[in-house]
Amino acid sequence: MKLLKLTERLGLVSYRNQAKSEIKPHIVVDTDICNSTCPHKCTTYVCPANCYTMDEEGTVHFQVEDCIECGTCMYACDQGAVDWNYPDPEIGRGVTWNFG
Amino acid sequence: MDEKFDCIIVGAGVAGLAAAMTLARNNMKFLLIEKGEFAGSKNVSGGVLWGSDLAKLVPEYWEEKDGGWERFINHRRLTFLDDQSSFSIDFKSSHFNETPYTGVVVLRSKFDRWLADKVENAIAESDYAMDSFIATNIKVDEVLMEDGKAVGIRTGEEEFHANSVIIAEGVNNLLTRQVGLQDDYVPADHVLTGIKEVIRYDQEQLEDRFQLNGLSGMSNEYIGYATDGVEGGGFLYTNRDTISIGLVLGLKDLREKRKSPHDILNHFKDHPAVRDTIRGGEVVEYSAHVVSSGDKRIMPKELYKDGVLICGEAANLLMNAGKAIQGMDYAMRSGILAAETIVDAKEKDDFTSNTLKNYRKALDESYVMKDMNGFQDAVHMLHSPEMFKDVPNLVCDFGRKFFSIKNEPTKKSRKMLAESVKEHSSYWDLIKLGLKGAKSL
Numbered sequence: 001m002k003l004l005k006l007t008e009r010l011g012l013v014s015y016r017n018q019a020k021s022e023i024k025p026h027i028v029v030d031t032d033i034c035n036s037t038c039p040h041k042c043t044t045y046v047c048p049a050n051c052y053t054m055d056e057e058g059t060v061h062f063q064v065e066d067c068i069e070c071g072t073c074m075y076a077c078d079q080g081a082v083d084w085n086y087p088d089p090e091i092g093r094g095v096t097w098n099f100g
Numbered sequence: 101m102d103e104k105f106d107c108i109i110v111g112a113g114v115a116g117l118a119a120a121m122t123l124a125r126n127n128m129k130f131l132l133i134e135k136g137e138f139a140g141s142k143n144v145s146g147g148v149l150w151g152s153d154l155a156k157l158v159p160e161y162w163e164e165k166d167g168g169w170e171r172f173i174n175h176r177r178l179t180f181l182d183d184q185s186s187f188s189i190d191f192k193s194s195h196f197n198e199t200p201y202t203g204v205v206v207l208r209s210k211f212d213r214w215l216a217d218k219v220e221n222a223i224a225e226s227d228y229a230m231d232s233f234i235a236t237n238i239k240v241d242e243v244l245m246e247d248g249k250a251v252g253i254r255t256g257e258e259e260f261h262a263n264s265v266i267i268a269e270g271v272n273n274l275l276t277r278q279v280g281l282q283d284d285y286v287p288a289d290h291v292l293t294g295i296k297e298v299i300r301y302d303q304e305q306l307e308d309r310f311q312l313n314g315l316s317g318m319s320n321e322y323i324g325y326a327t328d329g330v331e332g333g334g335f336l337y338t339n340r341d342t343i344s345i346g347l348v349l350g351l352k353d354l355r356e357k358r359k360s361p362h363d364i365l366n367h368f369k370d371h372p373a374v375r376d377t378i379r380g381g382e383v384v385e386y387s388a389h390v391v392s393s394g395d396k397r398i399m400p401k402e403l404y405k406d407g408v409l410i411c412g413e414a415a416n417l418l419m420n421a422g423k424a425i426q427g428m429d430y431a432m433r434s435g436i437l438a439a440e441t442i443v444d445a446k447e448k449d450d451f452t453s454n455t456l457k458n459y460r461k462a463l464d465e466s467y468v469m470k471d472m473n474g475f476q477d478a479v480h481m482l483h484s485p486e487m488f489k490d491v492p493n494l495v496c497d498f499g500r501k502f503f504s505i506k507n508e509p510t511k512k513s514r515k516m517l518a519e520s521v522k523e524h525s526s527y528w529d530l531i532k533l534g535l536k537g538a539k540s541l
Contacts, residue, residue: 001380001381004366009362013385040355045354045358046354068387068388070144070293070387070389071272072388075286076355088256089135089239090237094142098209099210099344100145100209
């Protein structure tokens with residue numbers, strides 16, 4: 001069978017508050033740490049939803065929109081850059097599994 | 101709502117729901133809080149629920165035609181993979197067709213919601229039909245402490261008060277950390293990232309493909325090539341008309357080897373034997389979640405405190421000792437034991453550690469901690485590089501030699517084995533591994 005790209009996989013995920021523009025991010029990342037002292041920038045490859053990306057200059061960026069609340073980055077980051085929480089059901093964008 | 105509950109349970113997963121069911125049956129006044137829009141909406145598992153504790157919570161659950169579970173397991177398979185081959189230990193027995201089943205496959209969004217319905221029924225039949233609740237869409241921000249004792253929870257501006265709090269929040273245990281039972285920062289050493297796809301088939305096609313009969317099902321674990329050199333393993337479970345296929349990958353090892361879990365999932369699915377097993381079908385969901393390794397070093401310092409009990413994967417109760425990945429059964433049992441402790445505490449009117457420490461005692465005496473304690477060596481062995489690399493390569497290499505028939509004199513299988521051992525490991529390493537294995541299992 002055809003192997004899916006990550007974007008296609010994430011397209012299958014149902015999120016709540018998808019259309020809300022004023023959503024509050026449930027994970028706050030101090031990318032200054034990623035981009036100064038972090039020796040491995042591992043979140044850019046271990047995150048199953050690719051919320052952490054690296055641009056051509058090697059700078060790490062974080063966007064919470066595709067987050068599936070798995071917790072991987074909270075454990076993977078050993079530099080203290082990731083402040084992890086669950087999204088607030090009212091004002092956060094969160095995942096809702098159809099199968100789980 | 102000024103009234104005080106006997107207990108507030110945080111999290112409507114397997115542990116929280118098992119606790120709630122037990123409390124309802126014992127006429128306790130409780131509140132079960134879930135952050136998702138329904139029980140199970142935020143939960144991910146592989147997943148097989150092993151053991152028969154489910155029958156304790158929902159007697160004769162199998163009689164229900166469209167119950168919350170997918171299929172019962174009567175077919176187990178462990179597959180070793182190298183880049184081209186698969187070598188399986190395969191066991192199927194109608195012995196496992198008997199109820200109560202010893203393992204059922206579940207999809208959590210469906211199963212937890214179904215179990216929550218059963219809890220609602222139990223609440224309705226209890227003395228507190230109007231005063232106990234399952235409340236969804238609420239995120240607990242804080243466990244309220246007074247003089248070192250938990251007295252309730254806070255969500256936003258609102259507070260709910262109770263004599264006790266059961267934390268069943270899952271592996272990302274922020275509240276457990278907040279009450280001081282686990283360090284604020286937990287390193288990646290003993291956690292894995294689980295990653296999964298649910299693939300849908302025509303049900304008849306699925307049943308033909310996997311030789312399923314009625315609601316019988318198969319569980320297949322994989323080691324070797326599946327994880328592309330990273331610590332961990334793969335799994336495939338049959339649901340009613342879908343399969344759950346995925347991997348658990350050591351997070352520290354992923355970080356050190358600089359690999360992406362979603363790339364490795366494609367690597368696994370593209371193995372020639374796996375490709376043939378899963379062909380056709382349509383991917384209908386992609387999910388991921390952190391999983392504990394089963395290493396006791398990651399467990400919280402203690403599982404109770406004045407007014408608080410920790411159960412399920414919040415207590416890192418999950419283990420793979422090579423025979424099965426167990427976690428939901430531990431969650432269920434620990435939830436039941438936690439609730440029973442609360443019932444006892446209410447009788448004594450003492451919700452301090454004095455009574456709550458009995459939870460730890462009961463858990464230690466149960467199969468949960470006996471297995472967690474007894475199989476630590478197996479856990480360490482399974483997470484050693486030999487197990488996810490050398491051994492699967494050796495087994496597959498031997499298989500290739502053993503099953504090849506050429507028109508030339510055939511070597512004795514002992515010689516073939518010796519060659520495979522020489523190529524992928526050494527007798528000395530295998531003896532060491534064998535001794536470790538004999539000791540650990």
